[in-house]
Amino acid sequence: MIEGDDLEIFDRSLGYLTAGNTGPALDAALDEVGWHDALFSDQRAAISILFEHQGEENATSSALDQVLVHALGCAGDAVVLPPVGRCAAPGTVKTDRLRARGIGTSRLRRPGTVLVVGQVDTSEVAFEVDSESLRSRPVDGIDPFLELVDIDAEVAGVKQVGLVDWRNALSLGQLALAHEMVGACRRMLQFAREHALERVQFGRPIAKFQAVRYRLAETLVAIEAAVAMLDNAWLDRSPSNCAMAKATAGRCALVTARHCQQVMAGIGFTTEHPLHRYTKRVLALEQLLGSTRTLTIDLGNDVIERRQLPALLPL
Amino acid sequence: MELDAFRKSVDQWLEDRSDELAPNHTGAGTLDEKMLQIAKVRRLAYDAGWARYGWPEQVSGFGGAALLRAYLSEAVTARDLVEPGLYSMPEVLGPSVINFARRELSAEMLPRLLRGDEVWCQGFSEPDTGSNLASLACRALRSGDGWRVSGQKVWTSLAQYAERCVLLVRSGTGESSESSESSESSESGHRGITALFCDMESPGITVRPIETMDGQHEFCEVFFDEVIVPFDRTLGEEGQGWTFAMDVLPYERSTALWQRAALLHRRLGALVEAAGPGEIDPFALGEVTRLVYAFRARSRSTVHRMSGGEALGPETSVDKVLLATAEQALYDLVAATLPEQVVTGDDPESERWRAEFIYSRAATIYGGSAEIQRNIISRRLLDLGSDK
Numbered sequence: 076m077i078e079g080d081d082l083e084i085f086d087r088s089l090g091y092l093t094a095g096n097t098g099p100a101l102d103a104a105l106d107e108v109g110w111h112d113a114l115f116s117d118q119r120a121a122i123s124i125l126f127e128h129q130g131e132e133n134a135t136s137s138a139l140d141q142v143l144v145h146a147l148g149c150a151g152d153a154v155v156l157p158p159v160g161r162c163a164a165p166g167t168v169k170t171d172r173l174r175a176r177g178i179g180t181s182r183l184r185r186p187g188t189v190l191v192v193g194q195v196d197t198s199e200v201a202f203e204v205d206s207e208s209l210r211s212r213p214v215d216g217i218d219p220f221l222e223l224v225d226i227d228a229e230v231a232g233v234k235q236v237g238l239v240d241w242r243n244a245l246s247l248g249q250l251a252l253a254h255e256m257v258g259a260c261r262r263m264l265q266f267a268r269e270h271a272l273e274r275v276q277f278g279r280p281i282a283k284f285q286a287v288r289y290r291l292a293e294t295l296v297a298i299e300a301a302v303a304m305l306d307n308a309w310l311d312r313s314p315s316n317c318a319m320a321k322a323t324a325g326r327c328a329l330v331t332a333r334h335c336q337q338v339m340a341g342i343g344f345t346t347e348h349p350l351h352r353y354t355k356r357v358l359a360l361e362q363l364l365g366s367t368r369t370l371t372i373d374l375g376n377d378v379i380e381r382r383q384l385p386a387l388l389p390l
Numbered sequence: 391m392e393l394d395a396f397r398k399s400v401d402q403w404l405e406d407r408s409d410e411l412a413p414n415h416t417g418a419g420t421l422d423e424k425m426l427q428i429a430k431v432r433r434l435a436y437d438a439g440w441a442r443y444g445w446p447e448q449v450s451g452f453g454g455a456a457l458l459r460a461y462l463s464e465a466v467t468a469r470d471l472v473e474p475g476l477y478s479m480p481e482v483l484g485p486s487v488i489n490f491a492r493r494e495l496s497a498e499m500l501p502r503l504l505r506g507d508e509v510w511c512q513g514f515s516e517p518d519t520g521s522n523l524a525s526l527a528c529r530a531l532r533s534g535d536g537w538r539v540s541g542q543k544v545w546t547s548l549a550q551y552a553e554r555c556v557l558l559v560r561s562g563t564g565e566s567s568e569s570s571e572s573s574e575s576s577e578s579g580h581r582g583i584t585a586l587f588c589d590m591e592s593p594g595i596t597v598r599p600i601e602t603m604d605g606q607h608e609f610c611e612v613f614f615d616e617v618i619v620p621f622d623r624t625l626g627e628e629g630q631g632w633t634f635a636m637d638v639l640p641y642e643r644s645t646a647l648w649q650r651a652a653l654l655h656r657r658l659g660a661l662v663e664a665a666g667p668g669e670i671d672p673f674a675l676g677e678v679t680r681l682v683y684a685f686r687a688r689s690r691s692t693v694h695r696m697s698g699g700e701a702l703g704p705e706t707s708v709d710k711v712l713l714a715t716a717e718q719a720l721y722d723l724v725a726a727t728l729p730e731q732v733v734t735g736d737d738p739e740s741e742r743w744r745a746e747f748i749y750s751r752a753a754t755i756y757g758g759s760a761e762i763q764r765n766i767i768s769r770r771l772l773d774l775g776s777d778k
Binding site: 304 | 659
């Protein structure tokens, strides 16, 4: 566990690193401070603190890949994510050929070992693939700075690494993305709040108008709901709690993007203010490892099928 | 006692005594039936000792963390033994009465409340004083016999059952003025407000229940005509009424709301059971489930903060917004999924769904309206300055 002063130093150094670095530079900086070791010693601190800072700073890294590799208990540099909006493991196996259909992070644009998880009979198995042997298309998409890749590949003679717990990896990845969205939303709210206090119309700051105040209040409530669900999921890391945390953070991202965009009005619609980069970032993150909509429908169907609500965290 | 041990013992006790604890009525029950049931559960839980944990020894409690009493409230609500809104009154008024009343007064009165021997009511709102609490006008003048109180209160829950009323009055000479909970506490309307602990059988008190659209008459108008309240029934000092009211509100939005999370969870489960195949929309169900769990998660952390001795403040407005949102979303889903029960059903189960659906419409009104909560959030949590 990282506690007390150490936690504060850890937090401050990750804040500093994410503010000054992004992409491969941030990866190198994280290696240097031993973030990967922290992932083993205190999973919650490592994930929650890094991803919130990364979200706040609109930075990118291959930390999500590292979280997934760690959770799968394998070695590797990157993991193929399910297609946009989806949760199921992205690989399928036919005879000796592995078909991978999904999304990769920016780490897949660089050489390395990639893990593809696929269903074999009723169990999930990880396969190891060289990144260069995976047919992929660099994605500009809604957020070119995220540097995603679209993967649609068939590979023969792949190396089977072993049985893995995809659900566990998915859950941990969902928490990481939820923290990243919460960080981004906090920064968007900060932008909108500052703008509302500075922007004068009808002889007074627009922050005086109730219509504006309520949008910002709604945004804070959405952020606090996401924070509460993340806390809940870390205290009981069941798949349903992690999925609900991701869905709540996703809902928070959509609410925040809408309200902050509206409060910032014209300037928030330009590329002269950084808000647009956050808006686009959360719209992309919201779709990874299960979109808000998919996770919500899955949750509903699960409750209907089992005729039972997810287990409650005791007081 | 530690929470885990307490939880085990309480669960065991609730199991062992389930027949005796069960309500005598079915369905929604009348208000009289619900009040009798609450008194019974309180008495059994107090006599068994469970209702004394989490309350200080000075009021005959057994001490221990406030988490213990929060657990008891959750447990009796989750088993559908009590209606949480009516049951929560000790959570709302108890802690602040202990903080502000003379020690002898709280030592005498609190056990009666906790054992269900007495009902207390909260005389805050007035006809012209809804969201703007600081504008209250019910007057208390000093006389030889004590405070002489004249005026009117409204939305006073359970006044017709109550032995005592925790009453806010204007005792100073200052005129009421415009200000609100979301403003700075130094503004003039807050001065000259005093909190009193009043016997409801005092001469000069008239109670008139108000029938509400859910068919209940939980709320009352209370008229005070030259009612004498002894000076030693002042809660805190003269003029400390605003401080008292501000002390009450965080409890109203923490431990008291925590119980509501247990109710919403239970009723969501009941809805899933009641819905036939294909009747419930999976997306809407997922959404409501998420909202109920998010409110509960928030409320849980608030209860832990309160029990850990942290002072609760304006951040509890977030809890109230999350509750109101979850509650209304849940009952919107009830109305969409069980339309016959809500609209045309006359059996006890249908009546209960309907009464709860209608009551949920008030979730954005009671305990500080949705608008007041958003004012507090923007002024005090987002620091957006005054809206004037």
